Amino acid sequence: MTHPNSAAIREAALRPLDGAGAGFWALLTGLSLITAWGLAAWGYQLVHGLHVTGLSDRIFWGTYETNLVTFIGLSYGGAVVSAILRLTGAEWRSPITRLAEATALVTLLIGAVFPVIHLGRPERLWEMFTRPNLSSPLVWDLIAVMTYLFATMVFLYLPLIPDLAAAREEYAARGGPRWRVRLYDRLSLGWSDAPQQKRLLEWGVGVMSVLIIPLAVTVHSVLSWAFALTVREGWHSTIYAPYFVIAALYSGVAAVILVVAAFRRAYRLQAFIETRHFRYLGFLMLTLGLTYLYFTFSEYLTEGYANTRASVEVLGLLLQYRFAPLFWSFVVGGVLLPVALVAVPRTRTAAGVTSAAALVVAAMWLKRFLIVVPAEALSLMPGGLAAYRPSWVEVSITIGAAAAIPLLLMLFFRVFPVLAVWEMEHGGVQGVPARGDD
Amino acid sequence: MADELEQHSPESDGSGGMTRRRFLSLAQMVGAGAAAVAAGVLPLESLVSAEGGQPGGAETKVKHDWVMVIDQRKCDGCKKCTEACQKMHYLTGDQQWIRVYETESAAGQKSFLPRPCMMCENPPCLRVCPVGATFQDDEGMVLIDQNRCIGCRMCLAACPYEGRTFNWNDPPQPPAAVAAKGTPEYPVPQVKGTAGKCVFCVHNLRAGKLPACVDTCSMNALYVGDRKTDLASNREETVKLSAFLKENNAYRLKEELNTQPRVYYIPGHGELLEY
Numbered sequence: 086m087t088h089p090n091s092a093a094i095r096e097a098a099l100r101p102l103d104g105a106g107a108g109f110w111a112l113l114t115g116l117s118l119i120t121a122w123g124l125a126a127w128g129y130q131l132v133h134g135l136h137v138t139g140l141s142d143r144i145f146w147g148t149y150e151t152n153l154v155t156f157i158g159l160s161y162g163g164a165v166v167s168a169i170l171r172l173t174g175a176e177w178r179s180p181i182t183r184l185a186e187a188t189a190l191v192t193l194l195i196g197a198v199f200p201v202i203h204l205g206r207p208e209r210l211w212e213m214f215t216r217p218n219l220s221s222p223l224v225w226d227l228i229a230v231m232t233y234l235f236a237t238m239v240f241l242y243l244p245l246i247p248d249l250a251a252a253r254e255e256y257a258a259r260g261g262p263r264w265r266v267r268l269y270d271r272l273s274l275g276w277s278d279a280p281q282q283k284r285l286l287e288w289g290v291g292v293m294s295v296l297i298i299p300l301a302v303t304v305h306s307v308l309s310w311a312f313a314l315t316v317r318e319g320w321h322s323t324i325y326a327p328y329f330v331i332a333a334l335y336s337g338v339a340a341v342i343l344v345v346a347a348f349r350r351a352y353r354l355q356a357f358i359e360t361r362h363f364r365y366l367g368f369l370m371l372t373l374g375l376t377y378l379y380f381t382f383s384e385y386l387t388e389g390y391a392n393t394r395a396s397v398e399v400l401g402l403l404l405q406y407r408f409a410p411l412f413w414s415f416v417v418g419g420v421l422l423p424v425a426l427v428a429v430p431r432t433r434t435a436a437g438v439t440s441a442a443a444l445v446v447a448a449m450w451l452k453r454f455l456i457v458v459p460a461e462a463l464s465l466m467p468g469g470l471a472a473y474r475p476s477w478v479e480v481s482i483t484i485g486a487a488a489a490i491p492l493l494l495m496l497f498f499r500v501f502p503v504l505a506v507w508e509m510e511h512g513g514v515q516g517v518p519a520r521g522d523d
Numbered sequence: 524m525a526d527e528l529e530q531h532s533p534e535s536d537g538s539g540g541m542t543r544r545r546f547l548s549l550a551q552m553v554g555a556g557a558a559a560v561a562a563g564v565l566p567l568e569s570l571v572s573a574e575g576g577q578p579g580g581a582e583t584k585v586k587h588d589w590v591m592v593i594d595q596r597k598c599d600g601c602k603k604c605t606e607a608c609q610k611m612h613y614l615t616g617d618q619q620w621i622r623v624y625e626t627e628s629a630a631g632q633k634s635f636l637p638r639p640c641m642m643c644e645n646p647p648c649l650r651v652c653p654v655g656a657t658f659q660d661d662e663g664m665v666l667i668d669q670n671r672c673i674g675c676r677m678c679l680a681a682c683p684y685e686g687r688t689f690n691w692n693d694p695p696q697p698p699a700a701v702a703a704k705g706t707p708e709y710p711v712p713q714v715k716g717t718a719g720k721c722v723f724c725v726h727n728l729r730a731g732k733l734p735a736c737v738d739t740c741s742m743n744a745l746y747v748g749d750r751k752t753d754l755a756s757n758r759e760e761t762v763k764l765s766a767f768l769k770e771n772n773a774y775r776l777k778e779e780l781n782t783q784p785r786v787y788y789i790p791g792h793g794e795l796l797e798y
Contacts, residue, residue: 205673206715209672311680465684465685
């Protein structure tokens, strides 16, 4: 196949930085309004307390904890697509790495707000820093998420440096706007394509690619332990840490596919991001989806076969009774259907894979809800089932947060190049030779 | 037990004297004279004064090892304990720090299970608290500092006995509650966005009084005890704790979880109730 030349790459990457169309502004306004509504709902909650949620002493965690796991999970796509593909020298990744890494940062930022939203006294959050109890899984969460957030920023920033230098030259040559020239100049750290700089950058990106993987694994492992380290049936499970990690990777790859599809269309990047990119990402997603299904099966078989009263009750709730419609919707809509869409050659198109990814993202929210809530619905004492229905406040905050993700990405890619120009020109910063791809 | 009693003799130091006074006042509360005549009951005063005058060791600081004993043979499920507790701590809504569950045996026999905080020696709620708002005091009481609790509800997740409640809203508190200082021992008024639970009415115990629930139980099914002195009292009598537990096959809830609860149950289904 013919590779787009350097000028075309630069043009495609830098063009979208100026001159937004009416569609952009319309979408931006819409998403801003939804996000503002979510923020207003949060304000309402801050004033009135968590009383405005559907939570109770029995079901004390619900939508916010679901969101926190879900949104942070979406950020894993950036780690996989960028880090693993970089380390394995998968050359095809270069047009989508920037999108993947930015998705990771934005979803993580949004996800990291939920631990604050869920607190009864968010203004006391600082105590987690000043007087942390190191034996608490929530303190591990905080440390892991902060570290991962920092690493994600660095991982996004490093390969961006040469592109910022390119943008600086472009705008300096055009003579404006001044804020852009100044911003790119400041952020590109005097990049001049010198051999020593290249060596340093390659080293830095290489180190971060290795580091970000265990960091990402840590985050979802400790998130899972907030549940698994209790004695509740349905939560207390040794499989939870890897189970959460696979879930995050699965939904993360799906999120990357959605973002890539959206920007490919909006920024007209079809020349760079081809059908094969969707195919490859689709295969990754398929593998992770089947792994997740396997983990789910292993978990429930192990719990159910023992036939203890508590395990039978939890599984009954999930597979047969109250939560069964949601659970089977997840199995069909979140795994079987997406896997089929990718597996069948006829539907293995950009549109088919994107539809599969949309199903996965939605269904994985549902799956997290089914992890958080049913285990609480059962009483640990001689009591009946507890009920939970998210309130309008919880729904508003959730939708607002979901809208903030595309909103932040749209803003980000108004300022920063959407394609990893330098990497595409140089065939990867790892010095790994380009492979003969189809 | 005898060693412990000796170590904590009232004459050993100034605080030991306090101990004695408190014990005496507790004994007066429950009527030491009446208690003495009951079978298997030791007069509190004589037990305390029988102690030797040994100098105290490092453990001397710990004056009490409070426990609760709940006699299911006497509980009729009236929930007066719950109401007294709610009144004492200005709990609102359906918050119950001592909750009375109803259970049914395989033979269809109903019994009541009042559940205060288990005051575990090995409390799961304490380990998970991210800011150390839940703590154990010198006497092993598991308490919450309402001024530190961030409201993450990890303790609600960790407690195997569903012993924790949460102030979801800004609970309406009368002036009397607002005027209270709000200590971990007497967490009043209730604070929005923080966790709460039974505190064994430690403020009462330290003043030589019974906890609100024990003091209200008209069936005398609730006892508060001290493993240091090996005594336990309900409103009516004082018993020798270890013998009382042993003779009546006392058990603790979810022993297999190794939480080491400080609440003992005497199994039964209300058979000692006289109507």
